[in-house]
Amino acid sequence: MESMGGELRFMTPQPFAGEMLASLRDISSIRHYPAGTFVARVGDPLDRFVVVEEGEIEVVDPYTNERLVPSTLGPGQFMGELSFLNAGSVTLATRAAVDTRTLEAPRAAMLDLMARVPEIGDHVLTVFAARRRMQFEEGRSAIKLIGADADPAIQRIATFLSRNRIPFQSYDLDEKGDEARAACTIAEHKPAVIVGKGHPVDDPTPRKVAALLGLDLSTSDPEQFDLLIVGGGPAGVAAAVYAGSEGLKALVIEDSAIGGQAGTSSRIENYMGFPTGISGTDLIFRGQVQAMKFGTRFAMPRAVRRLEKAGDGFCATLDGGDTLCARAVLVATGVQYRRLPVPRIAEFEGAGVYYAATEMEARFCRETEAVVVGGGNSAGQAAMYLSRFANHVHVVVRGGSLASSMSAYLRSRLEADPRISIHYGAQLAGLEGAQHLSAIRLTTPDGERTLPCSALFLMIGAQPNTGWLSGLVDLDSKGFVKTGAAAGVASDFQTSQPGIFAVGDVRANSVKRVASAVGEGSVVVSAIWSHLDDAAQHAALSVVESLVQQESGR
Numbered sequence: 062m063e064s065m066g067g068e069l070r071f072m073t074p075q076p077f078a079g080e081m082l083a084s085l086r087d088i089s090s091i092r093h094y095p096a097g098t099f100v101a102r103v104g105d106p107l108d109r110f111v112v113v114e115e116g117e118i119e120v121v122d123p124y125t126n127e128r129l130v131p132s133t134l135g136p137g138q139f140m141g142e143l144s145f146l147n148a149g150s151v152t153l154a155t156r157a158a159v160d161t162r163t164l165e166a167p168r169a170a171m172l173d174l175m176a177r178v179p180e181i182g183d184h185v186l187t188v189f190a191a192r193r194r195m196q197f198e199e200g201r202s203a204i205k206l207i208g209a210d211a212d213p214a215i216q217r218i219a220t221f222l223s224r225n226r227i228p229f230q231s232y233d234l235d236e237k238g239d240e241a242r243a244a245c246t247i248a249e250h251k252p253a254v255i256v257g258k259g260h261p262v263d264d265p266t267p268r269k270v271a272a273l274l275g276l277d278l279s280t281s282d283p284e285q286f287d288l289l290i291v292g293g294g295p296a297g298v299a300a301a302v303y304a305g306s307e308g309l310k311a312l313v314i315e316d317s318a319i320g321g322q323a324g325t326s327s328r329i330e331n332y333m334g335f336p337t338g339i340s341g342t343d344l345i346f347r348g349q350v351q352a353m354k355f356g357t358r359f360a361m362p363r364a365v366r367r368l369e370k371a372g373d374g375f376c377a378t379l380d381g382g383d384t385l386c387a388r389a390v391l392v393a394t395g396v397q398y399r400r401l402p403v404p405r406i407a408e409f410e411g412a413g414v415y416y417a418a419t420e421m422e423a424r425f426c427r428e429t430e431a432v433v434v435g436g437g438n439s440a441g442q443a444a445m446y447l448s449r450f451a452n453h454v455h456v457v458v459r460g461g462s463l464a465s466s467m468s469a470y471l472r473s474r475l476e477a478d479p480r481i482s483i484h485y486g487a488q489l490a491g492l493e494g495a496q497h498l499s500a501i502r503l504t505t506p507d508g509e510r511t512l513p514c515s516a517l518f519l520m521i522g523a524q525p526n527t528g529w530l531s532g533l534v535d536l537d538s539k540g541f542v543k544t545g546a547a548a549g550v551a552s553d554f555q556t557s558q559p560g561i562f563a564v565g566d567v568r569a570n571s572v573k574r575v576a577s578a579v580g581e582g583s584v585v586v587s588a589i590w591s592h593l594d595d596a597a598q599h600a601a602l603s604v605v606e607s608l609v610q611q612e613s614g615r
């Protein structure tokens with residue numbers, strides 16, 4: 062199955078030299094670091110691109126101050142990580158192993174150079190992606206989570222980091238080993254999040270951790286965006302790629318993790334170009350990197366609470382009260398799984414009840430019984446993936462067949478797998494357990510049945526997330542956004558409100574597939590560009606007319 066980035070350990074180092082190095086010198090200043098001097102510490106802003114001109118730079122373990130990896134960066138090689146593209150923060154400290162001279166370019170100038178010289182941009186992106194893959198797979202990071210196995214709050218942070226492909230290390234409270242014991246000592250043997258210098262984060266939340274990593278956009282900048290994309294699923298990220306490539310200043314707001322509902326799929330096998338399959342998270346991650354390459358920014362986890370018309374554009378109020386303004390808005394919030402009206406559901410969320418089935422959630426299924434509620438492709442993919450970890454997986458389907466809701470290839474695999482049982486005509490009736498889910502009750506055609514279960518996955522009853530639109534656009538009876546002819550306009554993705562567009566699953570009568578969402582997100586940018594261009598021309602004409610009237614009045 063395809064994964065993110067290349068294998069850094071097998072990549073031949075290709076230091077900058079010749080014309081490329083000369084181009085870097087043109088935009089850089091020279092700095093000197095005596096041996097033992099830190100070049101960057103955990104939490105520092107990634108606001109400069111650093112190339113070693115002479116000397117040697119090493120990666121440092123922020124907890125021990127020892128060299129973290131055996132290899133170092135030499136002349137022509139560069140520091141940095143993917144967060145550089147999104148103005149994030151340093152997650153691995155570096156220092157001069159010997160007296161070192163560097164070339165350091167401001168972030169904006171480097172991004173401009175990467176756009177102007179594709180060979181430089183491609184090389185930087187390839188190395189950054191490979192570094193992220195190695196960090197993620199090997200857990201090389203200053204972020205340590207303790208007790209995700211026991212604490213729902215820590216689980217939510219682990220899920221946020223995992224789905225956003227942000228490297229971290231996770232330790233159970235009773236885990237053995239020197240590193241685990243050291244981390245648990247810092248955390249006083251309680252569930253905790255530690256970032257950087259070994260100090261636990263007070264009352265940790267995904268947003269607090271995101272802010273430390275520079276993922277939560279600072280809204281103090283009053284400059285207006287051309288386009289605000291609300292939702293970071295396949296449609297939103299595809300639009301982000303094309304908006305950036307067309308020169309639009311765009312921002313993506315995502316309330317949980319890049320990937321949306323597609324990001325909860327552990328394996329997508331019917332997306333063109335990936336014959337061995339790819340996880341939804343890795344697929345959208347690649348798109349996010351492309352979008353950041355073109356200058357599109359991402360802010361998460363942030364939610365838009367209200368949208369208002371403001372002058373020739375719109376202003377969005379975020380959770381926490383911050384406000385962002387843009388000339389146009391793209392609604393790409395998709396759908397969210399419905400919380401079933403079963404007692405104690407909320408109580409067990411993060412403690413046995415989940416709405417995604419990725420590697421993060423799968424760790425809680427080992428040697429247990431897992432239950433998936435739902436009959437769509439996401440539910441089928443989840444069941445296949447979880448069967449590799451759980452003793453047995455039960456799929457609960459309300460109807461009497463999967464033929465109309467699930468792809469044939471998935472349906473046949475479920476039915477043939479001895480590790481999976483399908484319960485047709487069944488519904489979730491109740492949950493049992495103390496602090497963690499231990500069993501569920503089902504109503505079936507043969508009566509009520511109790512199943513031992515410590516991991517329940519709910520993937521049913523998708524609902525549109527459109528309440529934040531504040532009545533600005535027309536919705537259908539189910540809350541989906543009307544576009545095109547249904548909204549009384551000619552453009553397929555235009556809503557009833559000029560300047561607001563909608564794509565993907567949130568759009569009424571859309572095809573609920575990843576490929577169609579990507580297609581809509583790609584195509585809509587041309588309509589958005591036309592709208593912005595028309596608005597600009599209208600504004601310019603209004604200025605001219607005003608000047609003419611002033612002259613006439615004289």
